[in-house]
Amino acid sequence: MARISNTSSYPIIAPDGADYFILTDAENDNATKNCSISNLQAYLGVDTVKVSVSISSANLQVLSTPYTIIASPGEGYTYDITNVSVFMDFNTTVFDFSSDASLKIGSYVAGTIPQSILNSTSDVVYKIQPVSGILAADTPITLSGGNATTGDGTLYINITYRKLKLDSTF
Numbered sequence: 001m002a003r004i005s006n007t008s009s010y011p012i013i014a015p016d017g018a019d020y021f022i023l024t025d026a027e028n029d030n031a032t033k034n035c036s037i038s039n040l041q042a043y044l045g046v047d048t049v050k051v052s053v054s055i056s057s058a059n060l061q062v063l064s065t066p067y068t069i070i071a072s073p074g075e076g077y078t079y080d081i082t083n084v085s086v087f088m089d090f091n092t093t094v095f096d097f098s099s100d101a102s103l104k105i106g107s108y109v110a111g112t113i114p115q116s117i118l119n120s121t122s123d124v125v126y127k128i129q130p131v132s133g134i135l136a137a138d139t140p141i142t143l144s145g146g147n148a149t150t151g152d153g154t155l156y157i158n159i160t161y162r163k164l165k166l167d168s169t170f
Contacts (some may be wrong), residue, residue: 017041017049047162048082055143055155057091060118063101066142073163078135081110083160084128088120088153095119095151102145103128103157106136118146118155137166 002009013019017038025031041047053069073079084103097118103111111128141159 050160057152066144070141072140080162081130085158087156091152093152095148097146097148106139
C-alpha cells in the first residue's frame with residue numbers, strides 16, 4: 001500500500017467543498033467513513049469561501065464593460081466580501097489605465113484597485129480593504145473601470161466571501 005506522502009499515488013490537489021476525506025467515526029465503533037469538506041465546514045461553522053480569479057490583459061483592456069469575478073448568488077442571497085488581495089503580474093509592457101478599477105456588487109463599490117497598482121512596472125501585491133455599505137441581493141461581483149489601451153500583464157484576484165441567505169436565518 002502506498003504511503004500518503006507518495007504524491008504519485010496520491011496527487012496533491014486544491015480541494016473544494018465537494019471533495020471528500022477519510023475519518024474515524026468514534027460514535028460508531030471507530031468505523032472508517034468519509035465526509036465532504038463542505039459538511040465539515042458546516043459542522044465547524046466556517047461559512048467562508050475563497051476563490052482565485054485571473055484576468056488576462058485582453059480582458060483588462062475592456063473593463064469599460066464590467067468583468068464578472070463571481071456570478072450572481074441567486075435570488076434571496078447576497079455576498080459579504082471579507083477579504084480581497086490582488087496581484088498584478090507585470091509582463092513586458094506597462095498598462096496605461098486612466099483611472100482606478102472598481103470591485104463592485106451591483107452599483108455598490110466594495111473596493112478599488114489604484115491606477116498606480118494597475119500601471120506598475122513590476123510585480124505588485126495589493127490588499128483591498130472592503131468598506132461597509134449596502135450588499136445588493138442577487139448581484140454578481142464585478143471589476144470595471146480604468147480603460148487601458150495597452151499592457152500585457154495578468155491581474156490575479158483572491159476573494160474571501162460569505163454567501164448570505166436573506167431570510168429569518170440570516
